[in-house]
Amino acid sequence: MRLWFRFIRLNRRVTAAVGSELRTLGLSIPQFDVLSTLTEREGLTQQELAGRLYVTKGNVSGLIDRLVEAGLVERRAIPGDRRSHALHLTAAGSDLAQQGLKVQTAYVGRTLGRLDPGAIAELEQLVLLWREHARADASQA
Secondary structure (H helix, E strand, O other): HHHHHHHHHHHHHHHHHHHHHHHHOOOHHHHHHHHHHEEEEEEOHHHHHHHHHOOOOHHHHHHHHHHHHHEEEEEEEOOEEEEEEEEEHHHHHHEEEHHHHHHHHHHHHHHHHHOOHHHHHHHHHHHHHHHHHHHHHHHOO
8 A cells, every 4th residue: 555655645746746837838737638638639529538538528628618718729610510529729729738748748857767767667567557457447347
């Protein structure tokens, strides 16, 4: 259990640190999550985005509304689907996402990046194995 609590505390510390740096760009962590996800795959629907972020469609809806109002994301009609819209970054959204990714990359370099490459590879394998077990447990629920 000690490892579990250390992992949870580390997650909170890292999230708080990165969140603080993202706020200097005017972004919250949920906003950055949306923008960075759309840099990986534009054209997602709100439902698909919610699935990728492990949140409800309702949580994403208000967030997208605010990002659209801020001129960072746009909704585009999907031919043949009157209920859903594809989400795309605007030029300003893409620029802000790239700034956020640079902040995150710098933080990772200053922290995780200081570990030996072999230790990082081993940690990655352990985390992937843990993820497999977590996914298997979730599918049994």
